[in-house]
Amino acid sequence: MATYIINLAILIGINAILAVTLNFILGYAGIFSLAHAIFFGIGAYTAAVAAMKFGADFAAATAAGMLVSGVISLALALPALRVRGEYFVAASLGLQMLALTVFSEWKSVTGGIGGLIGIPPPRLFGFDVSDPVLFLALTLACLGVILIAIRALVRSSFGRSLKAIRDDETAASALGKNVALLKTLAVMVSSSFAAVAGSLFAFFLSFINVESFVLEVSVQVIAMVIIGGTGTLLGPVIGAAIVLLLPALLTYLPYLPPTEIGSIQQMIYGLAMVLLMIFRPSGLWGYGSSQDRKRAAP
Amino acid sequence: MTGEILFQADNISKTFGGLKAVDNVSFALRAGIITALVGPNGAGKTTLFNAMTGHLVPDRGAVTFLGESILGLPHWKVARLGIGRTFQDLKLFSHMTVLENVTTATESGSWLWQTGGRAAQVERSARIERALDATQLQRRRDTRAVDLSYAERKFLSIARIMASGARLWLLDEPASGLDRSSYDRFLTVLRNEVRAGVTICIIEHNLDIVQSISDRIAFLDQGRLLAEGEPKTILSDPALAAIYFGERAP
Ligand SMILES: Nc1ncnc2c1ncn2[C@@H]1O[C@H](COP(=O)(O)OP(=O)(O)OP(=O)(O)O)[C@@H](O)[C@H]1O
Numbered sequence A: 001m002a003t004y005i006i007n008l009a010i011l012i013g014i015n016a017i018l019a020v021t022l023n024f025i026l027g028y029a030g031i032f033s034l035a036h037a038i039f040f041g042i043g044a045y046t047a048a049v050a051a052m053k054f055g056a057d058f059a060a061a062t063a064a065g066m067l068v069s070g071v072i073s074l075a076l077a078l079p080a081l082r083v084r085g086e087y088f089v090a091a092s093l094g095l096q097m098l099a100l101t102v103f104s105e106w107k108s109v110t111g112g113i114g115g116l117i118g119i120p121p122p123r124l125f126g127f128d129v130s131d132p133v134l135f136l137a138l139t140l141a142c143l144g145v146i147l148i149a150i151r152a153l154v155r156s157s158f159g160r161s162l163k164a165i166r167d168d169e170t171a172a173s174a175l176g177k178n179v180a181l182l183k184t185l186a187v188m189v190s191s192s193f194a195a196v197a198g199s200l201f202a203f204f205l206s207f208i209n210v211e212s213f214v215l216e217v218s219v220q221v222i223a224m225v226i227i228g229g230t231g232t233l234l235g236p237v238i239g240a241a242i243v244l245l246l247p248a249l250l251t252y253l254p255y256l257p258p259t260e261i262g263s264i265q266q267m268i269y270g271l272a273m274v275l276l277m278i279f280r281p282s283g284l285w286g287y288g289s290s291q292d293r294k295r296a297a298p
Numbered sequence B: 001m002t003g004e005i006l007f008q009a010d011n012i013s014k015t016f017g018g019l020k021a022v023d024n025v026s027f028a029l030r031a032g033i034i035t036a037l038v039g040p041n042g043a044g045k046t047t048l049f050n051a052m053t054g055h056l057v058p059d060r061g062a063v064t065f066l067g068e069s070i071l072g073l074p075h076w077k078v079a080r081l082g083i084g085r086t087f088q089d090l091k092l093f094s095h096m097t098v099l100e101n102v103t104t105a106t107e108s109g110s111w112l113w114q115t116g117g118r119a120a121q122v123e124r125s126a127r128i129e130r131a132l133d134a135t136q137l138q139r140r141r142d143t144r145a146v147d148l149s150y151a152e153r154k155f156l157s158i159a160r161i162m163a164s165g166a167r168l169w170l171l172d173e174p175a176s177g178l179d180r181s182s183y184d185r186f187l188t189v190l191r192n193e194v195r196a197g198v199t200i201c202i203i204e205h206n207l208d209i210v211q212s213i214s215d216r217i218a219f220l221d222q223g224r225l226l227a228e229g230e231p232k233t234i235l236s237d238p239a240l241a242a243i244y245f246g247e248r249a250p
């Protein structure tokens, strides 16, 4: 039981990192990406390969994942962010599908459909941190560092520029902001931080395959951000907890046939998103009410 | 009264489909004065601004600022040269506070953090406070732009351009819909800024405002520049008045 709760907490922490990093572009810069699971995956595969082939410890494997993820995000951001928002959504969907194909076909590196098995236990500064409690501490420490970094970025002039771009791109560029460059940087920061979640995930399971990085995962992270509250620091963390706890709680409800839990879960998410859009468009943790949004209309 | 030529447009044209929105317009903005751009609805005033700031590229013609061509430069590069503008629909950063709206206007020059250290920081805050004082938005500094009144929003768009430090201001109907006392305050802000060295080109429909504030008037109709000159000459021309008030001669 205790192990179960610790494992669940680790998964919540990993997903919270995904949600927080997606929120950095979605909530603060208004960039809607359907490929977040890919950067999660790139982090996971890179860390796994670094550990398996080169004996990297957690820190080195994570750094490698961040680097590869950040560089590959440029391939998406540089061409796609020069055009309008809708095209970025389409381009990110394209990347999601393309990269997933690479994950499942590039057998020599990713192990193909079967994935990578036998990722060594994580070590940090020479210590084994595979004990669940230690690994939970490591996960929470990563989440904490990322939250602090994002908070600093959001409060800097960079963060203000991103919010300005989110609210009105034309006005932002009329104030001298290089919109394409700022958005590219934001995507790069978000993607490299998402890779940290990937590295944690790979070491946590000691096994990864493409199923953890499919489109549904990207969509689920979006749901976490929207439910928790876009453009807030802690909202996505809460969103991640809710989305992961819900199925766990449902299994404890009597009279629910286990085979139906999946579809009931989908219905609850769907209903929650619709109700939020109507009553609290800025999410559970977000500012303001639906009245604000109405007044915002011209 | 008129100084050096700050900005010059030569024979610029812009068509949308078959429509000549701006048709072979040439005009100059001289430093240190207020030029009013007037003309009926759809005359091409906003399109002319867009062509001047790189928001759209004219089909033909040349655009120079301080003697250098700025034709084809992206919007943000034009802005960094010191050409600021406001928009007819304001384009405020709605979900940011008044203070954030004004602060971000002072921070165009770098990426993650601002350069220039402490001295630059002090200079930027001084600019921010001056803009908030002049537009009387101090007590609203922590209010989000969407929650402001109509007049306050108009003043916020002025505060933003003030804080940006632009030396040429292109204002697109900044006073429309303001009540009497607001627009007196507004005119005071503009006069003070011109005294401090700013050059202004303002699109304005109210001819009383135009008369009381402008040093030159450019009159645009159906994409063409019909006249350019001293306010009293332009405003007393019966042919222009007829066009302006829609009594077009057959
Ligand atoms: N992006 C565009 N695409 C197509 N037509 C346009 C575009 N922008 C402006 N026009 C047209 O060009 C003409 C000039 O428009 P513009 O907005 O410049 O006029 P204006 O003088 O600013 O008018 P107003 O006083 O109503 O603001 C209008 O007929 C308008 O419909």
Ligand SMILES: [Mg+2]
Binding pocket: B045, B046, B047, B088, B172
């Ligand atoms: Mg107009």
